[in-house]
Amino acid sequence: MSGIKDISDRMGRVVYGLISLSLGLISFAMMVVALWGIWVSVHEKTLLEKALLDAIGLIVIGMAVFDVSKFLAEEEVFNSGGAKSPTKQRESLLKFLAIIAIAVSLEALVFIFDAGKKEISSLIYPTFLLIAAVSVVVGLGVYQKLTRNDGDSSQNNL
Template sequence: MSKMSHFNVIEQYEDHKRALFTLLSSILTCFADIKMFEQNQDELTEKLNSLCSYYPFVSLLYLLDANGKQISRNVPSKYFKSPAKIGFGVDRSNRPYYALAMATDHVVVTEPYLSSVRQELCLSTSIKITQADGSVKGVIVLDIDLGAALAFLAGDSRRLYFEPYFKVMYSSIVLGLFIVALTLLCIGGSECFKIFVTMVKPNTTTETPFGVVIYLTLALAIFDLGKTTLEEEVLLYKDILRHSSTRRTITRFISVIIIAVSIEALLMIFKFALNGESEHILQAVWIIIATALLLIALGVYVYLGSKAEAQLLKKTTMH
């Protein structure tokens, strides 16, 4: 379960755009205060950290004057420390969060963009602050870590905390599977060498190579299972709330099993046929039939799962 790629973040953002905008609007409406323009750096930091205790996805705070010039240094939250508190005096009048805020009295939220500070996808929410006489005092801007905000909305923040431990456990299991596959490969190689020796030595009976094929097939199946586990649970990001991710994982695991069982059934047929044990061929045929039924069941699962997800997405879009 790796970190969300930018593609995954954008995809989830499109699904939860309205809810995210509502959340950020309520946060900044309650947080923004004209008194912030009179506070020093330490006071701003303390105020931001108190906000982050409830909303840990807020990464940065800064203040702009009426002309879009930054009048405070960047204030990082306690969860997203920046290497230096910079930004004071920078002209941000050409930035979307300033232009949008100056055009309305409400909270505005930008589209996602790549943060120059943290190199992560983020968005900015801002609000124009006016004085009693109606003149513009400035603009308050909050930078939001988009991936963390989406995890917060989905209630996934606590699972992300334990994710490194999950990765260690899955990596240990995968390592064990790879060791077993390597052991079977070595045994298969040893059996193959014995067959080669019996072929080159005179007056020796040539061994039937079914043992070698069985060892190599098992090694292939176990290696493929370990590879699938490594990709699905360690290297790739998997959104457990999205049905397509779960369906992809189940499909890959069942496919590995189907391939391994099919090969074993064919080997049984060849072995029984060559050894004159035709009465046992029916057992292998039953295994092939069971494999075919498993393949049909997998196809039905994938089809119904995709239709169910399409219906859910349709309902979400309508609401």
């Protein structure tokens, strides 16, 4: 049975490694496309402001995708095999959701700047994105409060 588990662990690491590598390459490509858009805008004398806002959006998304790629590589490829303790699982979940909250917040800010220059009525969608990001952060706080160990609570109440 141990041999099957080893094969399964190795297959999982290979698959997660490929996914992580793919996400890393995609994030790099997004950043290159963003910089290319700025380059084209500068050389063709088109709207640089729009190209910059588009680039910020792509780079923010690329950064979030890269963070997810790095997270998968660290957690699923490079970590030693075996079951994770509940504390480690909690830390992994918190780290992953924090990455998502940061990415959504940054994307919402980019959309707010873009929408604010066009039409004020289009600010509703980025506002909902910001509300979603705040909800994720509040949810993370509640989750941490509800799942902390008794040993942690004596230190956190200081």
